Amino acid sequence: MPGRPRDAALAQETILRVARAHFVAHGLAGARIDVIAREAGYSKAMIYHYYGSKEALYVAVLEASYRDFVAPRRQVRVAEVGPVRALEAFIREGAASIRRDPSILSLLGIENLHEAAYLRRTGVAAALYPPLIAQLREIVEAGERQGVFRAGIDPVHLYVSLSSLIFHAVSNRFTLAVTLSADVPGAAFLDRQVEEAVAMVVGYCRNPPPAPAATPG
Incomplete structure (x- = not known):
């Protein structure tokens, strides 16, 4: 469906934003996928679908943060x-x-x-x-x-x-x-x-x- 790519991009953007706040506040060990999922409004299954693991989600947050820091x-x-x-x-x-x-x-x-x-x-x-x-x-x-x-x-x-x-x-x-x-x-x-x-x-x-x-x- 035409809306799916945009929906997927919005979901990933939202997940990364919420996950970033949790990693900043609690560190890699303290951040919890179930809390991130609940606050982002998506299921844990969707987060694992996009990122595979909490560590991979943290890597995606880290990469996006560095790009936002240097690229502008x-x-x-x-x-x-x-x-x-x-x-x-x-x-x-x-x-x-x-x-x-x-x-x-x-x-x-x-x-x-x-x-x-x-x-x-x-x-x-x-x-x-x-x-x-x-x-x-x-x-x-x-x-x-x-x-x-x-x-x-x-x-x-x-x-x-x-x-x-x-x-x-x-x-x-x-x-x-x-x-x-x-x-x-x-x-x-x-x-x-x-x-x-x-x-x-x-x-x-x-x-x-x-x-x-x-x-x-």
Whole structure:
């Protein structure tokens, strides 16, 4: 029947959305297929028909979440804006992605507990991250060629560093709010944190200004 493909897509979309919330809240071990099925409005049999097992459903949630996290980022045109503005835009795009849906960090935490065993079963690492790192490499190499950035910057290490400056503030925002007595979850605080991250990363990459010439004594 003509309606079936659309119905199937809607069912899978609903199941993934509900399952994601349960995996975020309860982890892989704690999430229950019968509860997910009841809340999604579909039978357990239908979930197993589409996904086969709870682990396979978790893998599908993980893959969809990574795609939603990485894919919406806009491509930065280095040749048009220059390496400094391109690097600033790259950092802000990453920050915007994580702030759109901070629960991705809960999934990353769960997956790290499993030593990325389930992430290895997806295609997202090979599909999404090489282009992301290639873009950062393009920015770094353009900056080095123009003498704006210092030589020897590794884009993989740079990605880890710039991500940590933003991810930590988002993933630990509630505990940081208590320990620092600051409104870390608030938009104004996170706006400032993003700008701090931009300043630190760009400052690290920039070539130091030449030392002033010594004046004769």
